[in-house]
Amino acid sequence: MPQAELVVVANRLPVDRVEGATGDDVWRRSPGGLVTALEPLMRREDGAWVGWPGQAGLDIEPFDFEGTHLVPVPLSEEEVQLYYEGFSNDTIWPLYHDVIAEPRYRRVWWDAYVKVNRRFAEATASVTAEGGTVWVQDYQLQLVPRMLRDLRPDLTIGYFHHIPFPAYGLFSQLPWRRQVLEGLLGADVVGFQRVADAGNFARAIRRQLRYVTKASGITVPERDGETRNVLAKAFPISIDTASYVELAQRADVRARAAEIRESLGNPSKILLGVDRLDYTKGIRHRLKAFGELLEDGRLSVEDVTLVQVASPSRERVEAYVQLRDEIELMVSRIGGDRDTMDHTAIRYLHQGYPREEMVALFLAADVMLVTALRDGMNLVAKEYVATRTDNRGVLILSEFAGAADELGTALRINPHDIDALKDTIVRAVEMPPAEQGRRMRAMRRKVIENDVHAWSSSFLDALANARAHKDDEPDGEEPDGEKLDGEQAADEESESGEGSA
Template identity: 55%
Template sequence: MSEQYRFVVVANRLPVDEIVDDDGKRAWTRSPGGLVSALQPTVRARRGAWIGWAGGTGEAPEPFALDGMWLHPIALTQQELDHYYEGESNATIWPLYHDAVETPAFHRHWREAYRRVNQRFAEAAAELAAPGAVVWVHDYQLQLVPAMLRELRPDLRIGFFLHIPFPPVELFMQLPWRTQILKGLLGADLVGFQRPGGAENFLRLTHNLGLEPEGDRVVVDGRTVTARAFPISIDVDEMEKLAADPHIRQRAKQLSEELGGHRRLLLGVDRLDYTKGIEHRLKAYRELLAEGRLSNQDVALVQVATPSRLRVAQYRQLRERVEREVGRINGEFGEVGLAPVHYLFRSYDREELLALYLAADVMVVTPLRDGMNLVAKEYVAARTDNSGALVLSEFTGAAAELPEAFGVNPHDVDGLKEAFVAALETPAEELGERMRRMREHVCAHDVGRWAREFLDALGEPPG
């Protein structure tokens, strides 16, 4: 039997991506994304194992140690990638859990692939977990794993955390195999959500299984399952160290000159996803330019759009619409050497993102629906001098924690316009006080506290 671990994380992706240089040498680099940023310090501190897909199809790489963690890759075939990941996970569950912003699709062969892949993850966790270990399962791609793992290893303490919103009962009931999903989640001892409303929705649904929840708990087969909110956060220390790095600060100055010169910068950093509200944001910005309330001479919008799920038709169509709108704005309002919108369709490493955060006068975070949105918290953590402004959608988990942001309903284009203008025109003294209070909260509620609170509630054994 291979070495076993007292702490095991199970997530759809490993926290690293494989890269191959010009000489054919293979190496691993840290993956982008909020889940990795939040979890990697926790796994590393416990010298635990992380089970996840390594990217690509065919045989998985051999397990390996990296950065104080044991990484165990899971294989996916091309068909499983199509059906489990792009199908059931991202064309059925993702849109349904995000208030059906796009219409979810339901296909039986997708569900079977989802079940099969979840079983593979559960079996890997059962093999790697030491007796009585803690296994922490993550996110919407793996909602069947807790029950599958409990059947294989009833000795384990199993936690599950959902990083995206959990939908209202009326939406969840559309799932053709809603009972299996509920039973899958109830295999955990602790089910965590970003907001209290998600836990309440989940507990209400247990009535459909003939269960009677009391408070935040429900008894299942003699076990007590707890459902509670644990708002996720970021590694504040890392963000502050990067923000203080002279090279990054110099890069921020360079970006300010390259992107705007004397102009003030609004910044959006999002995956290219229909839940992120990018189209609404661009429409609001175009109208402000057309009305003369903002001038291309004075303000520029920088939109980073990280490529995402481009084999899914809805995402390809979104990219076309976004790029068409960017072209329209730049064509109507641009001047030689002075573009109103800088559209950056690529991934950026942590250092370059930090430089962008430092260069931006206003951070624009306006999803139509989001579980938390860690970009908002990263921006706040990076602004160590208490400068800058945050425009924040009411439909993010972060909005409940950062009331000093310029809150906005992203469906309301006129409201978006007013929030943009307010963030640009509010006196620096008031902006500084808003940012100071937001920073106090984020610094006091970092990712370490989030993990500790979840694992304490789960009953993580000592040491």
């Protein structure tokens, strides 16, 4: 088996298995910013990608695809249910998103999570060259860094956490909190979306493991009595901005945007929401605010239409089935009360769309609604900004989305404050073009300068620096009072006040 200098480890391979023109199964590159960002690098470095091929029971040999060596990790149907749908998405996902839905703690799920993480670690260890670099992606694989370090101490290991990392009072509920922290600290660099997430992680380390955390990182004692330094900081992810700008300037995409407006009856203003159908996205909150604005007479169905794209997500998880029922009931009630023969209040689309169609929707929309209750980043906000080459349009952005840290001229909202959300929607609808342009130009500069390639480069540079300084770290540093990544000294509170598990 070939050995790779750079290996990416993710829950999924960067390809999808689809039916080809002749009826045979073929592989097609998956859409997504991570794949786009790493593709050129993987080709240049003859890299490998370790991941599940996306189909239960599919056990296939490693293969090459468009310059990248792909290493499939098989999962049984039971493992998909326990490790992925269970622990990853019914324990970690709700817990890390501020317990918006109730997490469930089942030992059989945890056992499956450990088993599958070990399988990923072993597969990675087998394909990584001596002294190579491994980059582990996201919450499904939080134990892999430590497992991999035990198997291959010669490697430089990075981990990036794409979702929020919760405050200690929530994280401490997890029965396996120490194991997760120790798993993550197997990495040399642990990356987060926001400074606040890195701070939450540092506090959990101090409270649970009693390790020293400084602005320069975390001092981790090893089993041989030595210590090493783990860098934990924010590396906010972004999008392939250039590809969105290119699509937004294509004549066929612009023509499609005009068709969309016409198909909606050419309303004065189009509001747009684009989300996975997930309880973290605040879809119910925006529907409630919009319905009340119609009821109050501050907006009219003849002038304003809301388009809500809610792509299917985790349809076998009970919380998501219930969420779909609630949202579709709300859409039906608002439509029943407010629709006319000629105008529809809400165009609800429970479907996924190709990128070209999404860019056309972004161009057609006058106001983009991002009302997430908790979101690691929310790349849709950045996609909307990138496509607005005319410097028009208004972004309403939840302060609880990571993108709010960067897109400072968006109209920021607390989605739980329905009255303020309503006022902000009206403000966006009525915003003059000059103010739209001023706000959008500032956001577009930020998104263009900090694209997904800059993100991947900054993280890999940190890994390269960690590799270069591995032999230079002093042992046993004493605490000096500094807090990691701006963390405040609030962890002086008593442990009893922060919810022990």
